[in-house]
Amino acid sequence: MESIYxxxxxxxxxxxxxxxxxxxxxxxxxxxxxxKGTAKRxxxxxxxxxxxxxxxxxxxxxIKKAARKYPRLKIIFxxxxxxxxxxxxxxxxxxxxxxxxxxxxPKETAPLTEPLAxxxxxxxxxxxxxxxxxxxxxxxxxxxxxxxxxRAAGKWIVNKLHGKGNVVELEGSMTSSPGQERNSGFRxxxxxxxxxxxxxxxxxxxxxxxxxxMESALTRFPNINLVYAANDPGAYGAxxxxxxxxxxxxxxxxxxxxxxSLGLAYVAQGYLDATFRYPTCGRHAIxxxxxxxxxxKVPKRITLPSRLFTKQNLAEGGQPLP
Ligand code: FRU
Numbered sequence: 001m002e003s004i005y006x007x008x009x010x011x012x013x014x015x016x017x018x019x020x021x022x023x024x025x026x027x028x029x030x031x032x033x034x035x036k037g038t039a040k041r042x043x044x045x046x047x048x049x050x051x052x053x054x055x056x057x058x059x060x061x062x063i064k065k066a067a068r069k070y071p072r073l074k075i076i077f078x079x080x081x082x083x084x085x086x087x088x089x090x091x092x093x094x095x096x097x098x099x100x101x102x103x104x105x106p107k108e109t110a111p112l113t114e115p116l117a118x119x120x121x122x123x124x125x126x127x128x129x130x131x132x133x134x135x136x137x138x139x140x141x142x143x144x145x146x147x148x149x150x151r152a153a154g155k156w157i158v159n160k161l162h163g164k165g166n167v168v169e170l171e172g173s174m175t176s177s178p179g180q181e182r183n184s185g186f187r188x189x190x191x192x193x194x195x196x197x198x199x200x201x202x203x204x205x206x207x208x209x210x211x212x213x214m215e216s217a218l219t220r221f222p223n224i225n226l227v228y229a230a231n232d233p234g235a236y237g238a239x240x241x242x243x244x245x246x247x248x249x250x251x252x253x254x255x256x257x258x259x260x261s262l263g264l265a266y267v268a269q270g271y272l273d274a275t276f277r278y279p280t281c282g283r284h285a286i287x288x289x290x291x292x293x294x295x296x297k298v299p300k301r302i303t304l305p306s307r308l309f310t311k312q313n314l315a316e317g318g319q320p321l322p
Contacts, residue, residue: 041072042101042293045094049107049131050082053205053233055257055280059105059129062282070290075103084111091115095122101293103285105129108175113137125292129281132177140288142281142302146178149276149306150185152321153254156274156308157190157226160252164194165225168217170203170210170238172230178278179205182230182256198224203234210237218245226252232263232275239271258309258318267309277307277318 046063048056060077067073076099080087084107092115094102102119106112109132117137120126126138157167169186172179179202190197198221201213210229217224218241227242229235235255242248248271257263258277266272281304288298307318 041074043099044073044075044101044103044289045078045090045097045099046075046103047078047080047087047090047094048105049080049087051079052082053231054262055231055259055278056105058259058261059280059282062280063103063286066283066286070286073286073290080107082107084108087112088115091119095119095124099124101125101127101289103127103129103289105281106131106133106176108173109133109177110175125289127285127288127292129285130178130278136300139292140298140300140302142284142288142304143178144278144304144306146181146278147185147188148321149256149278150182150187151189152185152306152308153182153228153256153274153276154186154189157186157228157252157254158193158195160273161195161225166196166198166221166223168199168214168221168224168227168238169197170201170213170227170229170234172202172234173204174202179230186228203229203237205231205234207233207237207240210234211241214238214241215245218242218247224251226254228254229256231255231278232257232259232266232272235272235275236266239266258307264309264314267311268314270311274308274310276321277309279304279306 048060051057063075067075078090080090087107088111102124104116113133113135116126116133120137128138128141130143132141171183174180199217203210203213227235227238229238232255235253239248239253242251252273255263255272255275256278258275263275267275284302284304291298306321308321309318313319
């Protein structure tokens, strides 16, 4: 009985402390209204291009978790279900409903440029995550350098294959900036070596398409030394195809994303030989949003670091890219 009473008293005291802290908040635009009990609530619209991929589910979860640390942030999450049209409509809806800020991870570069530029011109700050749009009609872009990741993957591959061998490249969607840049960085790094890309296909970031494409590569080429896939689901799809054909042990698999629950687990289990971390940007998006909403400047481009993970360096948390 007594302990329940103490707990209740404790909770009441914490509640009072939170209220007092709220009244003395230093956040511009919240101090007076908070004291009057009419605290401003910020509404952020977040359009995710698809929730059909684990990395994007993690991005939304990271945004949600980060937003909990900030008072009075409400996020409206929308899933565009891999449809450019749906995502364009979602941006227009956000503008119409008068959200205070838009966060978007676009499906494709070109088609999302116009609706986001319109939102930006209408005075709504726009934070673009991971996949770029064209031009400069947005407030801030946050992502890692996909060219640097592609180049680092290429260098790792050259080293691993001692400068020669046959590679299957499974590209990410080539209508998106990460797909293009992971390809171009890789190609730059293998230039002038005896590494030959004997088969290329756009697997559109999908494990199932990667698996199908790898099946056809396996039937056409008896000698494949390595698969470079633009993301870990793609690399794993290729691994599954090779395993079913009894050839997985002879092939090296390299992916990108490095989610602890997915890519790193594949490396630990020996399905993938290497993966490169692609940060989800969720935490950074909320930090930038909070600053923008309070009138502070943020850089036009925030580039987050990546890491290389192999079985040898997993325990020590990978290795930063040079
Ligand atoms: C998820 C995803 C990730 C990849 C990113 C690139 O949709 O395919 O696997 O790193 O998008 O934009």
